[in-house]
Amino acid sequence: MTALSVPPADVTGGSPTAATRRPRRERHLPSVAAPRRRTGRVLVAAALVLIGLTFLVPLAWIVLASLDPAATVSVKVPESLTLDNFTQILTWETTFRPLWNSTLISGGTAVLTVLASVLAAYPLSRYQMRFRKPFLYTILFGTCLPITAMMVPVYALFVYLGMLDSVPGTIFFLAATSLPMAIWMTKNFMDSVPVSLEEAAWVDGAGSMTALMRVVVPLMRPGIAVVFIFVFTQAWGNFFVPFVLLFSPDNQPAAVAIYSFFGTYGTVAYGRLAAFSILYSVPVLVLYLLVQRFSGGSFAMSGAVKG
Amino acid sequence: MTSAVLDRSAARGTRPRRRPGRTALRLAPLAPAVALMLVFLAGPVLWSFYGSLTNQALTGYRAAAPEFVGLDNYTALLADDGFWKAVVLTVVFVGASAVIGQNVLGMALALLLRATSKPLRATVSTLVVVAWVLPEIVAAFALYAFFSTDGTLNQVLGWFGLEGPTWLISVPMLAVVLANIWRGTAFSMMVYGAALSEVPPDVTEAAAIDGATGPQRFFRITLPMIRRSISTNLMLTTLQTLAVFTLIWVMTGGGPGTDSSTLPVLAYQEAFKFAQVGYGTAIATVTLLVGAVFSLVYIRVLKPEVD
Numbered sequence: 001m002t003a004l005s006v007p008p009a010d011v012t013g014g015s016p017t018a019a020t021r022r023p024r025r026e027r028h029l030p031s032v033a034a035p036r037r038r039t040g041r042v043l044v045a046a047a048l049v050l051i052g053l054t055f056l057v058p059l060a061w062i063v064l065a066s067l068d069p070a071a072t073v074s075v076k077v078p079e080s081l082t083l084d085n086f087t088q089i090l091t092w093e094t095t096f097r098p099l100w101n102s103t104l105i106s107g108g109t110a111v112l113t114v115l116a117s118v119l120a121a122y123p124l125s126r127y128q129m130r131f132r133k134p135f136l137y138t139i140l141f142g143t144c145l146p147i148t149a150m151m152v153p154v155y156a157l158f159v160y161l162g163m164l165d166s167v168p169g170t171i172f173f174l175a176a177t178s179l180p181m182a183i184w185m186t187k188n189f190m191d192s193v194p195v196s197l198e199e200a201a202w203v204d205g206a207g208s209m210t211a212l213m214r215v216v217v218p219l220m221r222p223g224i225a226v227v228f229i230f231v232f233t234q235a236w237g238n239f240f241v242p243f244v245l246l247f248s249p250d251n252q253p254a255a256v257a258i259y260s261f262f263g264t265y266g267t268v269a270y271g272r273l274a275a276f277s278i279l280y281s282v283p284v285l286v287l288y289l290l291v292q293r294f295s296g297g298s299f300a301m302s303g304a305v306k307g
Numbered sequence: 308m309t310s311a312v313l314d315r316s317a318a319r320g321t322r323p324r325r326r327p328g329r330t331a332l333r334l335a336p337l338a339p340a341v342a343l344m345l346v347f348l349a350g351p352v353l354w355s356f357y358g359s360l361t362n363q364a365l366t367g368y369r370a371a372a373p374e375f376v377g378l379d380n381y382t383a384l385l386a387d388d389g390f391w392k393a394v395v396l397t398v399v400f401v402g403a404s405a406v407i408g409q410n411v412l413g414m415a416l417a418l419l420l421r422a423t424s425k426p427l428r429a430t431v432s433t434l435v436v437v438a439w440v441l442p443e444i445v446a447a448f449a450l451y452a453f454f455s456t457d458g459t460l461n462q463v464l465g466w467f468g469l470e471g472p473t474w475l476i477s478v479p480m481l482a483v484v485l486a487n488i489w490r491g492t493a494f495s496m497m498v499y500g501a502a503l504s505e506v507p508p509d510v511t512e513a514a515a516i517d518g519a520t521g522p523q524r525f526f527r528i529t530l531p532m533i534r535r536s537i538s539t540n541l542m543l544t545t546l547q548t549l550a551v552f553t554l555i556w557v558m559t560g561g562g563p564g565t566d567s568s569t570l571p572v573l574a575y576q577e578a579f580k581f582a583q584v585g586y587g588t589a590i591a592t593v594t595l596l597v598g599a600v601f602s603l604v605y606i607r608v609l610k611p612e613v614d
Contacts, residue, residue, distance in 0.1 A: 040422075048419050048420070051412075051419075052431040052434050055435050055437075055438055055489065057459055057463075058449040058452070058453045058459070058489065059437060061449055061453065061459060062445070072457065073458040074459045074462045119336035119337070120336060120337045122336050123334060123336055127333050129330070129334075141602050145598055146597075147550060148551075149574065149594035150351050150352070150355060151571075151575065152358075152591045153354045153355035153591055154354075156354060157351050172347050176344050176348045177348060179340055179343060180344070180348075208333075209336075212336075237442035239443060239444045240553055240556075255442060258444055258448075259557070273448060284441070284442060
């Protein structure tokens, strides 16, 4: 199942109550409550530092191990820093081909999903139809299903369709699984584009598809970008689907290639594994930051859940 | 143009004459999305029901020509201790890591972050979110290293003179539960952060003036006010956790034995390790049904948003 949407990182920020108001009040009122409040703040900070450290340590391992010529499973500052782990894996077979495959699969999935969901969202957003509600409920139901639980029947279906180890087949499947959420998000974004603008286009003689492509789509470009990146990131990080459906190294994306790193060699080369992990993770981290830019905070959330 | 005119007459209350084909034309944009979802989403679901009634094997004669065996797989399933063990492990995994772990820690983080300085808030929330944005398999490797016998956790425990257990072997469930909390808390933290920032401060301030203590204000006022966010978040984290495969597969492979095989992992093992595709499909079907029940509850919660 997917993460619902791409909510903002610093949602807690921006409220003036915590950060700004309190110190001023302390200055004005030297009350007996002040020392207690200060201990409270220290305790809060201590708890946060502790939690932050537990989140930091496994992340730090990836970075430190990738620069360590003798990396192990425990986190330590390397005795000497090296980029050998990176230079050793920068070959077509080890790194570039899997990353290229990932790009192909995720990009194909995202393009297909965005096209299909923009088209599908238009009648759902603009026309009153008898089965609009049942359809939307079915879609919502589809967003919830635990897809990974289905990989065994999916494999059986792909055997039947003769589509095993086929990149287009995998793209179709990934697109179908991300469509419910994508349609839902796109419809909500489209609802916020006023109909009056299209009516103007209709008066000028444009058909509904022309109005969609010339008026609606340009107006909801940030929303489409959010959906695109959301689908792309999901597909990029997906391990189980390509793990089951693709088996020749020519087709495997980075998510699966990284697993063979771990499994097939006798001893695991942790340094190179970590280096590959970084190269593989950077694109999604960058895309996440981009979504923050596009959406300016709670906008992304409102696209998916609507308030 | 015609459709605009027709819509306007509808708004005036006069019933427009239905033109045959108009509805079909309006529905046409839905076709690509519906076709994709029918083949690659509804297809596997139906295949899952059908396949679970056959004795299909992974290779050999029974792979090509599976026999219809009725409910044999299900009767075998119900009599299989391994299946019930997986059910219990799944309940433990979802309950401990999602319902309790992610939700409580997410709420705690959202509250703590509101009460601290901006640099600390930005640092901690970024770390938590990065753990969530990373591709799942990278997070799984980082946590594998963290919980390894010679890994960071036991190293840190060693500093305090404690000898940690062999986490992934003697207490695999505890390890994967903690790992999934690390991986997924960001989502709950963001949902609760957004919910808390929408609680108007004057309500809690009024209660404070009336003499309500901090915990009273939180449990009697804040929590009831954000109960919709809580129920939504509980359902979503439950559904996401039900489908977790990669994290467990990388960290323990479901082992030792089947000591950390939740239902998705068991379905995979039965189908691809023991080559019983029909039996694995039956397990997948059960998981799917459990997910479907949760989804229906979730949709009831969200109902007002579709209407």
